[in-house]
Amino acid sequence: MKLFTADISPNCRRVEAVLHHLGLFDEVEVHRLNMMAGEHQRDDLKAANPNLKVPTLVVGDMNLWEANPTMIYLSDRAGAEAFCPTDAKSRFEILRWMSWEVQHYNQAARDIAWETMVKPLFGLGEPDETRIEAASENFHRFAAVLDAHLEGRAYMLGDRVTVTDFAVGALSALALNPQSRMPLEGHANIIAWYQRLEAVPSWAMTAPARLMEAAE
Ligand SMILES: N[C@@H](CCC(=O)N[C@@H](CS)C(=O)NCC(=O)O)C(=O)O
Structure with missing residues (x-):
């Protein structure tokens, strides 16, 4: 998995926290971008997320953007029923x-x-x-x-x-x-x-x- 993320971002925090919660963070190649310096204006982020926004997570051939559905996807994929119930x-x-x-x-x-x-x-x-x-x-x-x-x-x-x-x-x-x-x-x-x-x-x-x- 490849994560484009940034410090001081509540949207990024929630996805990073879910990755930690599920014990997946060590599997992630993290690209921590300085948004104020325009570091998000890069082709690999644009290819994964045409909005040029973080958090963006690449999982295999899937490009995940929008923090909330990303958190649900990760939880479901991990079978984390208690953390993200499916009923x-x-x-x-x-x-x-x-x-x-x-x-x-x-x-x-x-x-x-x-x-x-x-x-x-x-x-x-x-x-x-x-x-x-x-x-x-x-x-x-x-x-x-x-x-x-x-x-x-x-x-x-x-x-x-x-x-x-x-x-x-x-x-x-x-x-x-x-x-x-x-x-x-x-x-x-x-x-x-x-x-x-x-x-x-x-x-x-x-x-x-x-x-x-x-x-x-
Ligand atoms: N609705 C998006 C919001 C993402 C977002 O706005 N991220 C900000 C950082 S917190 C960003 O990438 N801003 C850069 C920009 O808008 O150019 C989500 O839930 O992931």
């Missing part, structure tokens, strides 16, 4: 929460993080407070749904970690960093779940250390 009800739950995180919850979180973390980190100008306020309002709307879902649950689908946690929790480290100004107040279940997730070994070993260092 119809669980599969619906996994896909529902993955769609939701892309479209709503993590989209709102990304809008905030762009202003508070990414712009300062890469010298892209001052955070726009109006945008932060609008995104925070949107974030609260969906965080309330997640917080209520997590009441009485250790992880997204119940008492053990699944691929759903790596998708919905993809921005956990960033959200827990005070500099992100993620409005987690009033969402105690999300904070506790993020902290539980950060303690899962395969998730912990992909923590974005460089982002944390840069933000200090």
